[in-house]
Amino acid sequence: RKEVEQDPGPFNVPEGATVAFNCTYSNSASQSFFWYRQDCRKEPKLLMSVYSSGNEDGRFTAQLNRASQYISLLIRDSKLSDSATYLCVVNGISGNTPLVFGKGTRLSVIA
Amino acid sequence: GAGVSQSPSNKVTEKGKDVELRCDPISGHTALYWYRQRLGQGLEFLIYFQGNSAPDKSGLPSDRFSAERTGESVSTLTIQRTQQEDSAVYLCASSLDSYGYTFGSGTRLTVV
Numbered sequence: 001r002k003e004v005e006q007d008p009g010p011f012n013v014p015e016g017a018t019v020a021f022n023c024t025y026s027n028s029a030s031q032s033f034f035w036y037r038q039d040c041r042k043e044p045k046l047l048m049s050v051y052s053s054g055n056e057d058g059r060f061t062a063q064l065n066r067a068s069q070y071i072s073l074l075i076r077d078s079k080l081s082d083s084a085t086y087l088c089v090v091n092g093i094s095g096n097t098p099l100v101f102g103k104g105t106r107l108s109v110i111a
Numbered sequence: 112g113a114g115v116s117q118s119p120s121n122k123v124t125e126k127g128k129d130v131e132l133r134c135d136p137i138s139g140h141t142a143l144y145w146y147r148q149r150l151g152q153g154l155e156f157l158i159y160f161q162g163n164s165a166p167d168k169s170g171l172p173s174d175r176f177s178a179e180r181t182g183e184s185v186s187t188l189t190i191q192r193t194q195q196e197d198s199a200v201y202l203c204a205s206s207l208d209s210y211g212y213t214f215g216s217g218t219r220l221t222v223v
Contacts, residue, residue: 034211043202043214044154087154098144098167099212103153 003027004102006088012108017078021105023071023088033064035073036087038104044087047073078109113137115215117203123221124193132188132218136205143186144212145178149199157201160186193222 006023013019025033033050048055050062050071061074071088085104091097116135124130136143145157156170160180171177175193180186190197200219204212 043216045214046211049211098156098159098170100156101146101154 003100004088004090006102006105008103008105010106010108012110013078014110015078015080017109018074018076019078019107020075021073021086021088021107023073023102025069025071025088025090025100027090027100028066028069030069030090032091032099033062033071034089034099035060035062035071036089036101038085038087040084044101047086075107078107080109080111083107083109115203115205115213117201117215117218119218120216121219121221123223126195126222127192129189129191130193130220132190132201132203132220134186134188134203134205134215136184136186136203137213139183140205140207140213141183142206142208143180144204144206145186145188146202146204147199148202148217154202157188190220193220195222198222 004025011019035047036044037047038044048057048062050064052064054063059076063072075082085106087104088102089099091099115137118133122130141162143160146154147157148154158171158178159167175191178188198221200217202214202217204214206212
């Protein structure tokens, strides 16, 4: 089983749509969870951290289900500028253990 | 500097040659990481430096790959006797803690 698994997509959605991405991770001891965004031929950039209680940042909502080892990202009112690859990221049990990146889910928002 | 700086941004090399890639982390960031991303693939962990501790080299794919870091500053990733399968974008990131990384813009390596 891969450490972090995501549906690669692509998800093609119209502007204004709501879209959700899911991710599962294999290490039950993982402590930190993130969503990164990667634009074509660019480096990944931190989108948001994911907290156990769930968290929201504008149009973006992230949720964590530790029992199911499952992370989600919801994007409301999609914009053309949201088109990118979204990477689910998990780290280990302590300190700065290297982050493990999923292969990403590609989103295309269409006018 | 304000961000993570990597050089060169692009490198084309002949098969069998050695290459050296450089990363300047954000000042004060104690942790530095190297990842590789092949075309259309996810990020693959290579090596991790944390302060003065021994580096975590568990991701290096072969003994042709090595990396050094001077204190908490510049790091160099060296690939000896490059092969075509080494062609990828090599990404460096630094962090102050486990609270997310800042990546450089990467070095695109093409082995011909």
